[in-house]
Amino acid sequence: xxxxxQSLVLGVLLGGLYALLAAGLTLYFGVMRVVMIAHAAFLxxxxxxxxxxxxxxxxxxxxxxxxxxxxxxxxxxxxxxxxLSRLRPSTMTMMSVLLxxxxxxxxxxxxxxxxSGTQRRIRLPYGGSSIDLFGVHIAxxxxxxxGLAAVSLLALYLVLTRTKLGQALRATIQHxxxxxxxxxxxxxxxxxxxGIGLATAAVGGTALSxxxxxxxxxxxxxxxxxxxxxxVGGLGSIPGAAIAAMVLGISQSLxxxxxxxxxxxxxxxxxxxxxxxxxxxxxFGGRLAQRF
Amino acid sequence: MxxxxxxxxxxxxxxxxxxxxGCIGGSDDDDGEGGSxxxxxxxxxxxxxxxxxxxGKGIQRGYEAWAEYMNENGGLLGRDVELEIxxxxxNADRTATDYxxxxxxxxxxxxxxxxxxxxxxxxxxxxxxxxxLFVEPAGAAPELFEEGFDNLFYAAPxxxxxxYNHLADYIEAMPxxxxxxxxxxxxxxxxxxxxxxxxxxxxxxxxGVETVVDEVYPPNTTDFGGIAAQIADSDADILVGGSQYQDxxxxxxxxxxxxxxxxxxxxxxxxxxxxxxxxxxGETEGILAPTGYTPEAQYPSNLEFVEFYTDxxxxxxxxxxxxxxxxxxxxxxxxxxxxxxxxxxxxxxxxQEMIDWLHENEVETVxxxxxxxxxxxxxxxxxxxxxxxxxxxxxxxxxxxxxxIIHPKPAW
Numbered sequence: 001x002x003x004x005x006q007s008l009v010l011g012v013l014l015g016g017l018y019a020l021l022a023a024g025l026t027l028y029f030g031v032m033r034v035v036m037i038a039h040a041a042f043l044x045x046x047x048x049x050x051x052x053x054x055x056x057x058x059x060x061x062x063x064x065x066x067x068x069x070x071x072x073x074x075x076x077x078x079x080x081x082x083x084l085s086r087l088r089p090s091t092m093t094m095m096s097v098l099l100x101x102x103x104x105x106x107x108x109x110x111x112x113x114x115x116s117g118t119q120r121r122i123r124l125p126y127g128g129s130s131i132d133l134f135g136v137h138i139a140x141x142x143x144x145x146x147g148l149a150a151v152s153l154l155a156l157y158l159v160l161t162r163t164k165l166g167q168a169l170r171a172t173i174q175h176x177x178x179x180x181x182x183x184x185x186x187x188x189x190x191x192x193x194x195g196i197g198l199a200t201a202a203v204g205g206t207a208l209s210x211x212x213x214x215x216x217x218x219x220x221x222x223x224x225x226x227x228x229x230x231x232v233g234g235l236g237s238i239p240g241a242a243i244a245a246m247v248l249g250i251s252q253s254l255x256x257x258x259x260x261x262x263x264x265x266x267x268x269x270x271x272x273x274x275x276x277x278x279x280x281x282x283x284f285g286g287r288l289a290q291r292f
Numbered sequence: 293m294x295x296x297x298x299x300x301x302x303x304x305x306x307x308x309x310x311x312x313x314g315c316i317g318g319s320d321d322d323d324g325e326g327g328s329x330x331x332x333x334x335x336x337x338x339x340x341x342x343x344x345x346x347x348g349k350g351i352q353r354g355y356e357a358w359a360e361y362m363n364e365n366g367g368l369l370g371r372d373v374e375l376e377i378x379x380x381x382x383n384a385d386r387t388a389t390d391y392x393x394x395x396x397x398x399x400x401x402x403x404x405x406x407x408x409x410x411x412x413x414x415x416x417x418x419x420x421x422x423x424x425l426f427v428e429p430a431g432a433a434p435e436l437f438e439e440g441f442d443n444l445f446y447a448a449p450x451x452x453x454x455x456y457n458h459l460a461d462y463i464e465a466m467p468x469x470x471x472x473x474x475x476x477x478x479x480x481x482x483x484x485x486x487x488x489x490x491x492x493x494x495x496x497x498x499x500g501v502e503t504v505v506d507e508v509y510p511p512n513t514t515d516f517g518g519i520a521a522q523i524a525d526s527d528a529d530i531l532v533g534g535s536q537y538q539d540x541x542x543x544x545x546x547x548x549x550x551x552x553x554x555x556x557x558x559x560x561x562x563x564x565x566x567x568x569x570x571x572x573x574g575e576t577e578g579i580l581a582p583t584g585y586t587p588e589a590q591y592p593s594n595l596e597f598v599e600f601y602t603d604x605x606x607x608x609x610x611x612x613x614x615x616x617x618x619x620x621x622x623x624x625x626x627x628x629x630x631x632x633x634x635x636x637x638x639x640x641x642x643x644q645e646m647i648d649w650l651h652e653n654e655v656e657t658v659x660x661x662x663x664x665x666x667x668x669x670x671x672x673x674x675x676x677x678x679x680x681x682x683x684x685x686x687x688x689x690x691x692x693x694x695x696x697i698i699h700p701k702p703a704w
Binding site for chain 2: 002003006007010013014117118119120121123124125127128129130132137139140141142211212213215218220221222252253256257260261262264265
C-alpha cells in the first residue's frame with residue numbers, strides 16, 4: 001500500500017513537471033500553429049545555463065532565472081518576428097517543423113561544442129533530502145520543481161485571463177482576422193506569445209536540471225512525450241495540456257510497478273493513438289484544434 | 293547480411309585465385325612479404341568521430357603509445373611496428389569496409405579490433421573470413437562470444453557477466469547469517485550493462501539470495517522515481533545497478549530521496565567516472581564498482597606502461613588506453629611465439645599458428661595474466677573497487693586490495 005501512495009505522490013510531482021514543460025509547446029501552437037520541435041532543446045539549454053551559473057558562482061541555480069527568463073522571452077520574440085513569421089501561412093505548420101528541427105540541432109551542436117558531451121548534474125546541498133509525510137517520501141528537489149511549475153502555470157493563467165496582453169493573445173488564438181479588425185496588432189502579439197512560451201522553457205529547464213543529469217542530446221528523449229501530452233490535451237489549450245500532463249504522469253508512475261519502466265513509457269503513445277482515434281481534436285482543444 | 297557474407301566469400305575466392313595465378317603476390321616488390329626487414333603493419337579501424345569518439349580516441353592513444361614503446365625497445369621480431377588507423381565514424385558498415393580495405397588494399401600484416409561490441413562484431417567477421425587473428429580491446433557483451441568466432445580474443449580480464457565474480461566470491465564466503473537475504477536489480481536495456489548485473493544475479497540466486505526487484509529500463513529513461521520507489525519498498529539488502537553513467541547517478545539520487553539504505557550497493561561503470569562524486573553530491577561512501585584496470589596494479593609490464601604513458605601524456609592511462617595496450621601485448625606475444633607476422637593473404641598458416649597458440653597459452657599483460665576459452669572469453673575477473681573516504685580504492689581480490697572492504701555500507 002505504501003508503494004502505491006509513494007508512486008502516486010511521485011506521479012503527481014512528475015505530472016506537475018510535465019505540465020510546465022508542455023505549457024509552452026501548446027501555447028506556440030495556439031498562437032501561431034507552430035510545431036516547435038526545438039522546445040525541448042531550449043529546456044536543455046536553460047538547464048545548462050542553470051548548471052553553468054551554479055558551478056561558476058556557487059549560488060542556487062534557481063537564481064539564474066532572473067537572467068534566463070527575460071533572455072528566453074527576448075529570444076522567443078526575436079525568433080518569431082525574424083524567422084517563423086517569414087514562413088507562408090498556408091504551410092506554416094509543416095515548415096515550422098523543419099525550421100525548429102534545425103534550431104534544435106543547432107542548439108544541441110552548440111551545447112556539445114561549448115560544454116562537450118559530458119553528462120552534467122548540478123550539485124545541490126538538498127539534492128538527496130526529502131520530507132517524510134505519512135510514510136511517503138517527498139524529495140525536496142521534486143517538490144521545488146513542482147512548486148516552480150505551479151507558480152509559473154498560475155502566472156501564465158493570470159496573464160492570459162486578467163491582462164490586456166492576455167486578452168489580445170486569446171483573441172489572436174481564437175480568431176486572428178477578427179482580432180486584427182478590432183485593432184490588435186496580431187503580428188506583435190504572436191511574437192509576445194512566442195516569447196512567453198519560451199520563457200516557460202527557461203523555468204521548465206531550470207526545474208528539470210535540479211533533479212536530472214543533462215547532456216546535449218537529452219532533448220530528443222523529451223520532445224516525444226511532450227508532443228503526446230499537448231495532442232491529448234488538445235492543441236493550443238494550456239489547461240488541457242496541464243490536465244493531460246497530470247493524468248499521464250500519474251499513469252506512468254503507477255503503471256511502472258506492474259508493467260516495468262519500458263512499458264510504462266508507452267502510456268504516452270497509447271494515449272496519443274487513442275486520442276487520435278476517438279477524439280482527434282484532443283480532450284480540451286475543442287473548436288480551435290478542429291479547425292486546423 | 294547474407295548477401296554481404298556471400299560477397300565476401302566470393303571476393304575471398306577471387307583474391308585466392310588471383311594469388312594462385314600470381315597476379316597479386318609477385319607484383320609488389322618493396323612491401324616485402326614473409327619475414328623481410330620492413331616494418332610490420334597493423335591495421336585498425338577506430339571510431340574517431342561519432343558516438344564512440346571519446347573511448348575511440350582513448351583506444352587510439354593506447355595503441356599509439358604501445359607502438360612507440362615497441363619501436364623504442366627493439367620492435368617486434370626485430371622489425372618496426374607501423375599502425376594504419378582508419379576512422380569508421382562509429383558506423384558498423386563502415387567498420388567492415390575499413391577492414392576489407394586494410395587487408396586487401398593496404399595489405400597490412402596484422403589487424404586488431406576497434407571499440408565497442410557493436411563495431412567488433414562486423415570487424416571480427418571480416419577478419420574471420422580472411423583467416424586473420426583478431427584481438428580486440430573492447431567488446432565485453434556476452435552475445436559477442438556466441439557468434440561462433442574462433443579467431444577472436446578479448447584483451448581484458450573478463451566478459452561483462454564475470455565482472456562481479458570477486459564480489460560474488462566475497463559474499464559466498466560470508467557466514468550464512470551475515471549474507472544479504474534479498475537483492476534488487478535495476479539494469480539498463482543494454483547488453484553490457486545488463487550482462488554485469490545479471491552475472492551477479494545468477495551467482496547470488498545460486499547462493500539463495502532472493503530477488504525482490506528485477507527492473508530493466510530503456511536507455512532513454514529520464515525519470516527514475518518509479519524504479520527507486522519499488523526498490524525502496526522492497527528494502528532489499530543488496531542493490532545491483534547495471535548502469536552506464538547518467539542512469540546510475542539518477543537512480544542513486546532518487547534512492548537517496550526515498551531514504552533507502554542498502555547494506556551493499558554495486559553499480560557498473562558510473563562510480564568509476566570522474567564526474568561521479570560531484571554529481572551525487574559526495575555521498576559516495578561504500579559504493580562498489582567493478583573495474584578492469586588500475587594504474588596502481590603492480591604487474592611488471594604495467595609499471596613500465598604507466599611510466600612510459602605518463603611520460604608521453606602527462607597523466608596516467610585510463611581503462612581504454614590500457615585495453616589497447618593489452619591488445620598490443622597479446623598480439624606481440626602471439627607473433628613472437630609463431631615467429632612470423634604475415635598477412636593471411638601471404639601465409640595463412642602464420643595467422644592460424646598465432647590463433648592456436650593463444651588458445652593454449654597465457655599472456656602476461658598490464659591487467660594481469662590472461663588466457664581464453666575456445667570462444668575468446670578471457671578467464672580472469674574484474675577487480676572490485678569501493679568508494680572509501682572520498683576516493684575509489686580496490687578492495688577485492690584481497691591480494692590486490694588497497695583497502696579493506698566496508699560492509700555494511702554507511703548511509704548515503
